[in-house]
Amino acid sequence: MSAQTQRNVVTEALAQIGHCGLFLLTILKSVPRSFRYGRETVRQLWFVGAMSLTIIMTCGLFVGMVLGLQLYYVLSIFGGTAASGTVVAIAIYRELGPVVTALLFAGRAGTSITAEIGLMRATDQIAAMEMMAVDPIAYVVAPRFLAGLIAMPLLCSVFCALGVFGGHLVGVTWLGIDNGTFWSNMTANVDVWKDVVNGVIYKSVAFGAVVSLIAVFQGYTTPPTSEGVAYATTRTVVASSITILALDFVLTAFLM
């Protein structure tokens, strides 16, 4: 890749980020108007939240089970299997819960938001709204953005609950760690504010905002062609995944 091409790629990426930031301001400006479309926000909450529950619950359960199994194996070397409940909970609340939920959310809900808005643009539905004097940012974009923002912490809570349950299932039910030890160690060492609120609330709200913003931005600005929609959907997953992981590092550093 020549230096000129590299410069163009960097310039284009920076321009996209700037454009995305301006788009966020436009959304925030139209949020008060979008309260008129409360039913649309609830409908989107159903699509991006409730419809994502199956994948979130299944993955949460298996992540907890795998974590329980690995930790039991490692901790048994040092005779510390009693701490597995604590470690499972802290790992899930602080990191795995918000990060994996956000990645799954980007793949399940983010792509569908991008594809839906992109197809609405390709089939002139967005232009038709403009022509009917209905602001598509307030009617189409803001409800989906708000729905993502609300759904992420809820989904993350479900993921964490199922993750801890999965860890318990493997550690206690299968491998025979004492039930009382598992729970008492966990409740004694997991801090509600430092671990649960920081991870499940702050991080997941931030990830929800980022994923929703990327999804609606990619959908709204996609070229109105089938190829354009396909690229936009892919870009949503790639950009969301990178941003989630980078933002996770920054947030972890600040929330430590």
Place this chain on the structure above:
Amino acid sequence: MARWLRFGYLVLLSSRAFPMTDTARPSTDAEPLVRVRGLTTVLNGKTIFDALDMDIPRGRVTAIMGPSGTGKTTLLKHITGQMAGDAGEVWVDGREVGTLSRSQLFKLREQIGYLFQNSALLTDFDVFENVAFPLRQHTDLPEELIRNLVLLKLQSVGLRGAAALMPSELSGGMARRVALARAIVFDPMLILYDEPFVGLDPIALNQVLKLIRTLNDTLGITSVLVAHELDAIKQVADHVYLIANGKVVAQGDPKTIADDGSPWTRQFFGGEADGPVPFQYPAGDYAQSLGFPRSQA
């Protein structure tokens, strides 16, 4: 008695839903509804309009014709403020579109119906909800009145029985008629039709033609049609503009415009492959692009 009282109540609510606001028509009926002056548009280095002048008279059906790519749809976008020109002015009902704020533009658009080439129905909603959509967005009418207004409009396009169907269950002609019902649900002063006859079978085409003429005459609407089909235009339009090379190259009565003798009308209405509109897209030397040496003439 109770029925009449109920009717009166609904009429009262209806008048509250469509108030005469400060955006009520400030210009006189003698003035054209749409005036285009010196419109110049350049897209991707190509001049689409070159100081275009055009008047759309009130209450008539005006057709805009021209070869593909001459900017007919772009002109509709200028009229509705979806796109700004590089120079010139577009006036709609005494308001210069380019100077309107977004909220003023939306007020203007509430008085304009736009029929998209692909109908642009909202795919999440059924036919009824598609037609009811503008009413729900801009009024607080009771559900009963919305229902009556929507059924009234659907009846006028012959699709009252299709109210429960989803857009995916409609044929092209039916979708076009639903979009038309949606476009007239606010009784607009102007309807813009973008290629309304494309892809229609003869029956559906005649239905749409009849609807355009009937709606124009009965509701006193001004209609602007962008189309290629001269036979259809002859049946429905009062006036035709032929656009080419960024300008109006011919205009007049649709029944006689083809006979005006200009090379533009001869090529366009005669369907000649070559003429003022060249068959070949501008390109470099043919022999050279094939790798042959330049001929020594």
